[in-house]
Structures are given as C-alpha cells and as structure tokens.
Amino acid sequence: MTFGARLDKALTARGSACIGIDPHPALLTQWGLVDDLVSLERFALTCVEAFAPVAAVVKPQSAFFERFGSRGVAVLERTIAEARNAGALVLLDVKRGDIGSTMAAYAQAYLDPASSLAVDALTLSPYLGVGSLDPAFDLAAQHDAGVFTLALTSNKEGPQVQHARLSDGRTVAQSVIDELAERNRDAVPLGSFGVVVGATIGESVAELGELNGPYLVPGIGSQGGTVDDVRRIFGAALPAVLPSVSREVLRAGPDVPALRSAAERVIADFTFLRA
Numbered sequence: 277m278t279f280g281a282r283l284d285k286a287l288t289a290r291g292s293a294c295i296g297i298d299p300h301p302a303l304l305t306q307w308g309l310v311d312d313l314v315s316l317e318r319f320a321l322t323c324v325e326a327f328a329p330v331a332a333v334v335k336p337q338s339a340f341f342e343r344f345g346s347r348g349v350a351v352l353e354r355t356i357a358e359a360r361n362a363g364a365l366v367l368l369d370v371k372r373g374d375i376g377s378t379m380a381a382y383a384q385a386y387l388d389p390a391s392s393l394a395v396d397a398l399t400l401s402p403y404l405g406v407g408s409l410d411p412a413f414d415l416a417a418q419h420d421a422g423v424f425t426l427a428l429t430s431n432k433e434g435p436q437v438q439h440a441r442l443s444d445g446r447t448v449a450q451s452v453i454d455e456l457a458e459r460n461r462d463a464v465p466l467g468s469f470g471v472v473v474g475a476t477i478g479e480s481v482a483e484l485g486e487l488n489g490p491y492l493v494p495g496i497g498s499q500g501g502t503v504d505d506v507r508r509i510f511g512a513a514l515p516a517v518l519p520s521v522s523r524e525v526l527r528a529g530p531d532v533p534a535l536r537s538a539a540e541r542v543i544a545d546f547t548f549l550r551a
C-alpha cells in the first residue's frame with residue numbers, strides 16, 4: 277500500500293494529528309532530566325509510549341538526536357522502530373536536500389527498508405531545485421514511502437525565498453507545490469508526495485487545492501498558529517491536512533497519561549478536518 281493510502285487510512289482511523297518528538301534541552305530539564313544521552317532515550321521512549329498507540333503520525337526531530345552524535349542516532353533508530361511497532365506512521369523531520377548524486381545516498385539512508393533509519397516518510401528541502409530531490413522521490417515511490425517537501429515554512433525568514441517570483445509569475449512555493457502535484461497525479465485516495473505549509477503563514481501565496489497529497493502543518497501552539505488559522509488557510513484542502521504539534525504537547529510530560537491526554541486534545545481539536 278502506498279504511503280498516501282496508509283496515511284489516509286491512519287487519519288481516518290486515528291484522527292488528523294502528527295505529534296512531534298523534539299527532545300529540546302529545555303524540555304529535558306522541565307521533565308526533571310539532565311541533558312545527556314540516557315535522558316534523551318528516556319524522553320524519546322516515553323513519547324513513543326504515550327503517542328504511538330493513539331496518534332496517526334509521530335515526528336521525531338532528527339536534530340535533537342544528532343546533537344549527541346552516533347549514540348544519539350542509535351536512540352533515534354530505536355525510537356523509529358518502537359513507534360512503528362506500536363502502530364504509528366513515523367515521519368522523520370530531517371529536511372535533507374543536496375545535489376542528485378548525494379541525494380541518492382540520503383534517500384537510501386531513510387527510505388530503503390534495509391536501512392536501520394528507514395521511516396514511513398521524511399522531510400526534504402527543495403532549495404537546490406526540486407529536481408535535485410528526484411532520487412528521493414523515486415526511491416519513495418519504489419518502497420511505498422512518502423516525502424514532505426518544504427513549500428511555505430512556519431518561520432518568519434521563509435518568505436524571503438518562498439514568496440519570490442519566477443519569470444512566469446508563480447511564487448517559488450507555488451512551483452514546489454506544482455512539481456509535487458505532478459508526482460501525485462491520478463493517485464487515489466491521496467498521493468504520497470506532501471508539502472510543508474506552516475500554520476503561521478498568514479495568507480497563502482500559493483494555490484493549495486490541487487496537490488492531491490498531504491500537507492504537513494507545523495507552527496501550531498508554541499509558534500502562535502491556531503486551529504482557526506488552519507481552517508482559514510486550507511479551505512477545500514482541509515481533509516488532506518496533517519497538523520503537527522511538538523512543544524505544546526511535550527510540556528505535559530513526563531507523565532505518560534498526561535502526555536497522551538495532551539495528544540488526544542490535539543486530535544480532538546482537529547476532528548473537523550475529516551468530519
């Protein structure tokens with residue numbers, strides 16, 4: 277089954293929410309942990325226990341694992357494996373992007389099922405040109421995995437690049453979405469090639485109705501984005517929206533039932549997406 281089909285099924289069964297696993301140093305401290313590898317593992321596996329049985333998607337942020345070097349990456353591998361075993365789709369937020377020949381190696385790392393870092397989907401950055409990501413798109417298609425390519429990010433610096441206009445008048449963000457839409461053409465019920473559109477973007481400078489793929493929507497909660505922002509930005513595309521929340525939920529830890537309740541509140545807030 278393609279990633280798009282698996283995601284569609286998971287969103288129907290579990291509700292539309294992606295819960296982030298972001299072991300920020302400040303959150304480790306707030307949880308009464310210290311900033312070390314043992315705490316990283318405790319934090320990540322507590323998140324898996326709380327979220328993976330109920331959330332459609334969990335999203336580990338690779339940076340917070342990589343900062344501990346190879347042993348942090350080993351914790352990430354265990355986090356990915358345990359979350360998938362518990363029934364969640366795992367979307368790794370790692371924002372890779374490089375020239376095509378190097379991109380092929382990144383793709384192998386995250387999308388080849390034989391890799392210890394293999395995930396259901398990952399995030400990609402298109403700013404070496406969307407075509408440079410083709411090796412990842414091709415491997416994702418080969419292994420029924422998914423990708424989410426940055427289009428309109430939630431940070432305030434994004435518009436400088438993403439709102440720029442091409443010679444044909446389209447914004448850069450629109451051109452990214454259009455290339456992914458081409459990859460999703462004819463996919464049923466949902467394509468596997470998603471884009472990232474933040475809840476904090478204000479008015480969209482891109483047409484969001486034609487992707488036929490999922491929208492990963494970060495920026496909700498700690499960055500100021502709201503449920504109403506999501507409703508306003510996406511219009512007819514709302515059923516394909518995957519809202520993503522990290523710190524707002526993680527602050528409920530380290531108690532597993534409290535973390536799960538916080539995740540379930542996010543799921544409940546977004547039931548309207550597929551009502």
Ligand SMILES: O=c1ccn([C@@H]2O[C@H](COP(=O)(O)O)[C@@H](O)[C@H]2O)c(=O)[nH]1
Nearest residue numbers: 337429430474494495498499521522523
């Ligand atoms: O445009 C983007 C793309 C990715 N992110 C990532 O999502 C989470 C957001 O965390 P919160 O605590 O919910 O703010 C984080 O991992 C970012 O790297 C994003 O925020 N915006």
